[in-house]
Amino acid sequence: MRSLPLLLLLLAMAPAASAQVVERPAGDPVRTEAGLVAGKTLASGVRAWLGVPFAAPPMRDLRWRDPLPHAAWQGVWNADRPAPECIQALRGRNINHYFGEEATSEDCLYLNIWAPSQPPPVGKRHPVIVWIYGGGFNVGSASMANYSGEPLAGKGAVIVAISYRLGPLGFLAHPELTAEGKGSSGNYGLKDQIAALQWIKHNIAAFGGDPDNVTVAGQSAGSMSISLLQASPAAKGLFHRVVGMSGGAFGGLMPPASLTEAEAEGMALQTALGAASIEEMRDVPADRLIAQASSVKRRPIVLDGRVVPVSPEAAFAAGRQNDVPVMIGFTRDESFRSLGSVTNVEDYEEAVRAAFPDHATEILKAYRARTPQEALRAARDVERDSTVGLQMFDWAKGQSVRGKVPVYTYLFTRTHSYRPGVRFADHDPATVGAYHTADVPFWLGTLDSLNLFRMTRDWTADDRQLSADMMDRLLAFARSGRPGNDWPAWKASQPRVHVFGEEGGMIDWPHSGTLPLLKDGALPTSAERRRIRD
Numbered sequence: 001m002r003s004l005p006l007l008l009l010l011l012a013m014a015p016a017a018s019a020q021v022v023e024r025p026a027g028d029p030v031r032t033e034a035g036l037v038a039g040k041t042l043a044s045g046v047r048a049w050l051g052v053p054f055a056a057p058p059m060r061d062l063r064w065r066d067p068l069p070h071a072a073w074q075g076v077w078n079a080d081r082p083a084p085e086c087i088q089a090l091r092g093r094n095i096n097h098y099f100g101e102e103a104t105s106e107d108c109l110y111l112n113i114w115a116p117s118q119p120p121p122v123g124k125r126h127p128v129i130v131w132i133y134g135g136g137f138n139v140g141s142a143s144m145a146n147y148s149g150e151p152l153a154g155k156g157a158v159i160v161a162i163s164y165r166l167g168p169l170g171f172l173a174h175p176e177l178t179a180e181g182k183g184s185s186g187n188y189g190l191k192d193q194i195a196a197l198q199w200i201k202h203n204i205a206a207f208g209g210d211p212d213n214v215t216v217a218g219q220s221a222g223s224m225s226i227s228l229l230q231a232s233p234a235a236k237g238l239f240h241r242v243v244g245m246s247g248g249a250f251g252g253l254m255p256p257a258s259l260t261e262a263e264a265e266g267m268a269l270q271t272a273l274g275a276a277s278i279e280e281m282r283d284v285p286a287d288r289l290i291a292q293a294s295s296v297k298r299r300p301i302v303l304d305g306r307v308v309p310v311s312p313e314a315a316f317a318a319g320r321q322n323d324v325p326v327m328i329g330f331t332r333d334e335s336f337r338s339l340g341s342v343t344n345v346e347d348y349e350e351a352v353r354a355a356f357p358d359h360a361t362e363i364l365k366a367y368r369a370r371t372p373q374e375a376l377r378a379a380r381d382v383e384r385d386s387t388v389g390l391q392m393f394d395w396a397k398g399q400s401v402r403g404k405v406p407v408y409t410y411l412f413t414r415t416h417s418y419r420p421g422v423r424f425a426d427h428d429p430a431t432v433g434a435y436h437t438a439d440v441p442f443w444l445g446t447l448d449s450l451n452l453f454r455m456t457r458d459w460t461a462d463d464r465q466l467s468a469d470m471m472d473r474l475l476a477f478a479r480s481g482r483p484g485n486d487w488p489a490w491k492a493s494q495p496r497v498h499v500f501g502e503e504g505g506m507i508d509w510p511h512s513g514t515l516p517l518l519k520d521g522a523l524p525t526s527a528e529r530r531r532i533r534d
Helices: 004-013 167-171 175-180 188-207 221-231 259-273 278-282 286-295 312-317 345-355 360-366 372-402 440-444 447-451 461-480 526-533
Strands: 036-038 047-053 076-078 110-115 126-132 158-162 209-219 241-245 326-331 407-412 496-500 505-508
Touching: 036 047, 110 188, 126 188, 126 221, 126 461, 158 188, 158 209, 167 188, 167 286, 175 259, 175 278, 188 209, 188 221, 209 221, 209 461, 221 241, 221 312, 241 461, 259 278, 259 286, 312 372, 326 372, 345 360, 345 372, 372 407, 440 447, 440 461, 447 461, 461 496
Parallel strands: 036 076, 126 158, 126 209, 209 241, 241 326, 326 407, 407 496
Antiparallel strands: 047 110, 110 158, 496 505
16 A cells, blocks of 8 residues: 555655655545545646555456455555556557556556546535546556546546456456356456446545446447446446447447357467466466467457346347436547558449448449549448447447437547657558547547657647537536537437537438448458458
């Protein structure tokens, strides 16, 4: 435990002439169920508690077990800095969204909490927004600068970013684990999310948050997680609104595994490790486990008997989802798969016929292309709509058919204001457009995080105004379940989206009538795409 008295003693003993960063405390320590927690006041005035434990470290004998409550402590837990991110493969410095490598550990089940500068008036509480990070269920961190809750907290909400186990440590199923779990194994990452939401329900009032007004928000795998939580009876009553950005556990793209499939994948990992049992796998160092698992699938599990007992499609179709207001959307130029190399109309038409042999004529008519430029645009639209576009449409439709509360949908179209000449290893500013994750810093007000280590964007006044508008919409939804009077609820009979970009307002959902034709397409996987490109 990080002792506050020891920290103060060390500061007092430091030479007066040395450069010291003296941080102001965030008022008196806050009492949680496990003990007192001290935070700090940031330069903006926002109060922050960084690295607050919500569960016992899932290490040693607790690897691949359900999260347990953290043991109580004496004294004060000094939450002055983020905890390590859940152990994962690391990333290079020359990629987009690089913020500096973090420490990693299996001891990673912590929260970061940001609250307004002043506690709410007596009898009042702030709305709570809980952020669930993305990263394909294999990478991600609650402490990335892009996910900071400071800007939104400065506008009057309590923001909580939660950590959850990733990769084989978060989503391994195995017959021996199923026996230990009395018929269920895997989904430890989702169980971590549920444990964090339970902690928030029991403790967030002490930080000024309203436990009866909790919005869960996330992007990519975080958004997929939220769709699973909405379908999960284990998460019932833990949140009151959901915000999903570019990801849902619907359709055939990145589908959750059945327990039987996931157990087979777990056995494949055991074989690859040369281990004789799950106990021997618990003895394998985590870094070796992560490296070896790169060739073995890991993903959330449906029909697991506990967290996701039925598929999200079945849960929503039966009206058994957690029926709360929904705000979801996607970006114009994102996709999880590719049609391959398209440089002209002929390439585009050939790719569509190969991917959608049963409906190519109708698709080519709907996504018409007569020039090379139109072919590139049409290909990108087909790639988007056949993957993340379909996921979000099916989520909206599922909620609207049997749900009693509304759905609001959006489309983000703005291209970032890149600094001229900036280069990245993982995308080209000249062609990437409104890419996957491009909207996140606008929703969270973290535009400046993308210039933290090097200048990559020259943000304009229009960028900042768009971000301010999107933040206000998110906060309005968190407070009331409505993002604004000019943003009507989604209707299956006339599906529309609110546009955030160079232009705004409501438009028809792009190609909504053609989406069913894209469900059975055999788009190349990323590995196949690399072979096509190479």
